[in-house]
Amino acid sequence: MAGNDQEYPKVVIREDECKGCGLCIVSCPENVLFEQKHLNRQGFHPAGYKGQGCTGCTFCFYQCPEPGAITVYKKGYVEEEVS
Amino acid sequence: MAKVLQKANSFYDIYERKSGMNKDITHYCPGCGHGVLHKLIAEAIDDFDIRDRTILISPVGCSVFAYYYFRVGNIQAAHGRAPAVATGIKRAMPHSIVISYQGDGDLAAIGGNNIMQAANRGEKITVFFVNNAIYGMTGGQMAPTTIVGQKTTTSPYGRKPENEGYPVRMCELISTLEAPLYVERVALGDPRHTNKVRRAVRRGLKNQIENKGFSFVEVLSVCPSGWKMTSEQAKDWLQEEMVKYFPLGVYKDESSKVETTEAKPHVFTIDNINENLSIPTRESASDKVEKKPQQQYRNPKLIIAGFGGQGVLMLGLGLAQAGMEAGYQVSWIPSYGPEMRGGTANCHVNLSTERIGSPTVSQPSLLIAMNAPSLDKFEKQVVKNGMILYNTSLIDKKPERSDIESVGIPATEIADELGNTRVANMVVLGAYIGLTGILDKKTLFQALPKFIKRNAMIPLNEKAIERGIEFVQK
Amino acid sequence: MAKQLIKGNEAVVKGAILAGCRFFFGYPITPASEIAEAAAFYMPRVGGTFLQAESEVASINMVYGAASGGVRVMTASSSPGISLKLEGISYCAGSELPMVLVDIMRGGPGLGNIAPAQADYNQIVKGGGHGNYKMPVLAPNSAQEMCDLTMQAFELADQYLNPAVVLADGFIGQMMEPVEFPRAVEKIPDKDWAIHTDLKDESRLISSIDLEPEMLEKHNLKLQKKYREIEANHVQYEDYKIDDAKIILIGYGVVSRVLYSAVDSLRQDGIKAGLIRPVSLWPFPKQHIADLALKSDAFLVVELSNGQMVDDVRLAINGVRPVHFYNRMGGMIPSPEEICQQVKKL
Ligand SMILES: Cc1ncc(C[n+]2csc(CCOP(=O)(O)OP(=O)(O)O)c2C)c(N)n1
Ligand code: SF4
Ligand code: SF4
Ligand code: SF4
Numbered sequence: 001m002a003g004n005d006q007e008y009p010k011v012v013i014r015e016d017e018c019k020g021c022g023l024c025i026v027s028c029p030e031n032v033l034f035e036q037k038h039l040n041r042q043g044f045h046p047a048g049y050k051g052q053g054c055t056g057c058t059f060c061f062y063q064c065p066e067p068g069a070i071t072v073y074k075k076g077y078v079e080e081e082v083s
Numbered sequence: 084m085a086k087v088l089q090k091a092n093s094f095y096d097i098y099e100r101k102s103g104m105n106k107d108i109t110h111y112c113p114g115c116g117h118g119v120l121h122k123l124i125a126e127a128i129d130d131f132d133i134r135d136r137t138i139l140i141s142p143v144g145c146s147v148f149a150y151y152y153f154r155v156g157n158i159q160a161a162h163g164r165a166p167a168v169a170t171g172i173k174r175a176m177p178h179s180i181v182i183s184y185q186g187d188g189d190l191a192a193i194g195g196n197n198i199m200q201a202a203n204r205g206e207k208i209t210v211f212f213v214n215n216a217i218y219g220m221t222g223g224q225m226a227p228t229t230i231v232g233q234k235t236t237t238s239p240y241g242r243k244p245e246n247e248g249y250p251v252r253m254c255e256l257i258s259t260l261e262a263p264l265y266v267e268r269v270a271l272g273d274p275r276h277t278n279k280v281r282r283a284v285r286r287g288l289k290n291q292i293e294n295k296g297f298s299f300v301e302v303l304s305v306c307p308s309g310w311k312m313t314s315e316q317a318k319d320w321l322q323e324e325m326v327k328y329f330p331l332g333v334y335k336d337e338s339s340k341v342e343t344t345e346a347k348p349h350v351f352t353i354d355n356i357n358e359n360l361s362i363p364t365r366e367s368a369s370d371k372v373e374k375k376p377q378q379q380y381r382n383p384k385l386i387i388a389g390f391g392g393q394g395v396l397m398l399g400l401g402l403a404q405a406g407m408e409a410g411y412q413v414s415w416i417p418s419y420g421p422e423m424r425g426g427t428a429n430c431h432v433n434l435s436t437e438r439i440g441s442p443t444v445s446q447p448s449l450l451i452a453m454n455a456p457s458l459d460k461f462e463k464q465v466v467k468n469g470m471i472l473y474n475t476s477l478i479d480k481k482p483e484r485s486d487i488e489s490v491g492i493p494a495t496e497i498a499d500e501l502g503n504t505r506v507a508n509m510v511v512l513g514a515y516i517g518l519t520g521i522l523d524k525k526t527l528f529q530a531l532p533k534f535i536k537r538n539a540m541i542p543l544n545e546k547a548i549e550r551g552i553e554f555v556q557k
Numbered sequence: 558m559a560k561q562l563i564k565g566n567e568a569v570v571k572g573a574i575l576a577g578c579r580f581f582f583g584y585p586i587t588p589a590s591e592i593a594e595a596a597a598f599y600m601p602r603v604g605g606t607f608l609q610a611e612s613e614v615a616s617i618n619m620v621y622g623a624a625s626g627g628v629r630v631m632t633a634s635s636s637p638g639i640s641l642k643l644e645g646i647s648y649c650a651g652s653e654l655p656m657v658l659v660d661i662m663r664g665g666p667g668l669g670n671i672a673p674a675q676a677d678y679n680q681i682v683k684g685g686g687h688g689n690y691k692m693p694v695l696a697p698n699s700a701q702e703m704c705d706l707t708m709q710a711f712e713l714a715d716q717y718l719n720p721a722v723v724l725a726d727g728f729i730g731q732m733m734e735p736v737e738f739p740r741a742v743e744k745i746p747d748k749d750w751a752i753h754t755d756l757k758d759e760s761r762l763i764s765s766i767d768l769e770p771e772m773l774e775k776h777n778l779k780l781q782k783k784y785r786e787i788e789a790n791h792v793q794y795e796d797y798k799i800d801d802a803k804i805i806l807i808g809y810g811v812v813s814r815v816l817y818s819a820v821d822s823l824r825q826d827g828i829k830a831g832l833i834r835p836v837s838l839w840p841f842p843k844q845h846i847a848d849l850a851l852k853s854d855a856f857l858v859v860e861l862s863n864g865q866m867v868d869d870v871r872l873a874i875n876g877v878r879p880v881h882f883y884n885r886m887g888g889m890i891p892s893p894e895e896i897c898q899q900v901k902k903l
Contacts, residue, residue: 020113023114027273062277063119065118066118068107071087071088073086138625160618167618170582171623359602415562440817445894
């Protein structure tokens with residue numbers, strides 16, 4: 001799921017599960033989420049992460065109505081925790 | 084707190100039950116509040132580690148398919164009836180965690196009484212009430228919580244109080260009741276508000292885990308599709324318009340006053356079942372009739388009639404009870420309902436050595452008339468060569484029929500001499516057995532405790548029966 | 558013998574408890590209230606639950622909830638209350654939940670009265686609620702059968718995962734007769750489909766919704782197959798003096814009791830009368846009636862309703878013999894003499 005080369009905190013958006021409602025984008029205090037130009041398989045413009053700047057505040061996670069669309073990895077996350 | 088926030092374990096990985104394609108996403112519209120609330124509930128189920136005993140009731144409404152997503156026990160309920168269904172399953176499985184998840188049409192309109200009554204009973208369930216001020220599923224019609232002026236497909240000019248009344252405030256209503264433990268209204272919206280929703284969800288569930296009582300969490304939610312708004316506009320409208328009419332806050336919270344207990348599962352047992360059901364286990368009735376009366380008195384069909392309060396039903400009951408114990412086939416049918424409350428009462432009794440056909444008696448072989456209207460009403464029906472026993476204390480004429488045997492007994496007067504006019508019925512019963520020999524006194528006395536509830540009354544009843552027998556045998 | 562003189566309505570409750578029922582959800586209505594009253598009295602004594610719901614609608618949905626948990630559960634009402642329960646009954650049938658419903662019928666339509674009637678035949682036997690469902694319907698004619706058939710209803714319900722009904726009239730409910738109670742059921746069947754509380758099975762779902770027409774048709778076909786099986790195995794009736802009968806009377810419930818008397822007195826007058834009493838109204842003893850049709854001259858169906866069961870008799874006889882009809886309504890009950898007169902007029 002999370003790439004080993006990434007640093008935490010970070011946010012991962014599963015584009016195919018995103019419905020493009022934009023709620024995560026407006027909730028992000030760091031303005032690191034944006035609406036992507038391309039369409040996903042359902043025809044929505046999915047949200048995307050700018051790649052840096054996420055503080056792991058989890059706001060976007062709790063705003064998003066889709067159970068699996070957003071994953072937030074907080075600072076100090078180590079991979080074993082998931083499994 | 085976990086270092087990663089991801090899809091809760093209490094959600095299925097793939098929504099196999101969902102119809103059509105895309106089984107990895109919900110059926111909800113973009114920006115819909117149901118999804119957010121689902122996430123908060125699923126997270127709490129995970130965190131409290133109660134997935135193995137959680138039962139979610141899906142309502143009728145957009146969340147009818149909540150069972151697609153939650154990896155818990157799921158019951159889909161009829162429109163508005165989730166609180167009743169929740170009551171049923173919680174009573175059957177007290178150790179389970181039962182969640183009634185309902186929309187505003189479901190909870191506040193069609194199921195309005197069901198939620199109030201479940202709350203009033205203090206059912207130990209958790210209700211999540213999604214108030215989105217509209218009927219989402221059926222395409223945006225007016226809800227009981229649609230706010231004044233709000234346009235919907237069935238309030239196209241805006242909700243008008245003159246026509247539709249005002250929006251219903253459920254938290255306010257429910258918090259007036261004695262039993263509910265915890266009632267709070269929260270709203271989805273910005274992260275701060277959503278965090279409050281998260282807290283309320285957890286409190287609502289925790290109360291049930293601690294077996295404390297009824298928890299009701301109203302969540303003001305968005306329906307971008309029904310409201311014809313973007314997700315963002317919807318969120319703003321909720322915070323600006325809905326919250327004005329539906330004030331947020333805790334309306335009731337008694338949870339700190341109630342002790343935590345453990346709910347025990349229902350245990351099925353048949354220990355002492357016959358005793359508990361008052362089912363006789365010893366021989367109580369003989370197989371065949373020992374004592375046969377004269378031919379004309381055999382297999383009597385009786386109508387016993389009088390005022391309500393004269394004990395005519397009990398007279399018949401006593402006869403049937405003793406008759407059964409003497410080995411007869413018996414039946415007893417009362418007149419029931421209002422006429423019992425008002426004036427007259429009657430019952431039909433059969434005693435027979437053969438199988439009893441019609442339990443109702445259209446042509447009695449014996450009429451017991453305790454008052455004049457009863458004699459008037461039933462005299463004509465008595466069969467030829469039948470018999471009429473009548474209470475001369477209250478009937479000052481004789482039966483007109485000459486083709487029958489008629490016997491008058493001053494039953495009420497005799498009873499009065501004994502100190503209680505209410506035993507007139509037993510005087511007549513005594514007279515009947517004395518005259519016909521259908522039962523012996525001993526059997527009747529043995530049967531008395533079965534139909535006379537107050538033991539102290541038994542000696543008096545015995546005396547009344549004896550006086551009846553004496554009277555006819557004089 | 559250990560007999561107890563008891564009301565039919567009370568016999569229902571004792572029978573239910575002996576059958577392993579420990580949950581009762583009801584709402585008072587004459588002439589069925591003694592069932593709720595007896596349940597309120599006895600359920601707590603056997604570790605069970607009685608709850609007076611806020612309405613018949615609520616009570617059937619409480620039954621739906623409890624049945625989902627795999628316990629034996631019941632409700633009882635009378636005609637107007639049954640009308641209210643029908644949506645919930647359809648849900649139970651659609652979700653394949655076993656439960657027992659007792660209907661002590663009264664006079665209608667509307668508020669009608671509280672006197673005995675049989676006017677719910679169509680609403681119970683022919684569906685009543687929405688959708689293509691069927692329920693075994695048992696029609697007792699004595700207090701003993703109120704107990705026995707209630708117990709049987711629980712067995713049928715569990716065997717076929719379906720609601721089962723005891724359909725009686727006010728007389729059978731209010732009448733007291735001696736009852737000999739059978740032994741208690743010691744163990745109720747395991748219900749691996751029910752909502753349990755373990756993590757092994759993730760498919761725990763009680764539902765009647767299926768949006769895909771193909772799937773819902775499949776579900777319907779499965780239900781219909783189950784119904785055919787019930788039809789093949791659970792027809793019940795009682796014959797009375799049928800062997801040489803030329804005129805066959807047909808009636809259920811209290812009417813059949815009147816008809817025993819009528820048959821006896823017709824035979825005294827030299828008329829070869831007999832009686833078929835359907836005990837299961839669904840499945841209806843149509844084959845049995847058809848078999849007897851050719852041996853007899855005519856049928857007389859007697860009901861406390863406007864001609865509901867008679868349709869089933871006519872279908873069974875399919876025109877090979879005349880089917881006459883006699884009825885009383887609104888709480889009236891015919892006397893044996895009245896029936897004899899009708900037969901003599903044929
Ligand atoms: C007895 C009955 N009446 C009407 C309906 C149709 N119906 C389905 S959902 C619904 C309204 C749901 O609205 P709400 O409870 O607010 O939930 P939402 O869809 O907004 O989440 C109605 C009227 C039904 N299914 N059953
Ligand atoms: S976790 Fe916070 S900072 Fe990171 S993307 Fe989400 S909202 Fe923005
Ligand atoms: S909130 Fe969720 S669904 Fe909406 S845009 Fe963001 S990721 Fe997509
Ligand atoms: S109609 Fe409204 S409530 Fe229903 S899924 Fe869409 S947004 Fe949600």
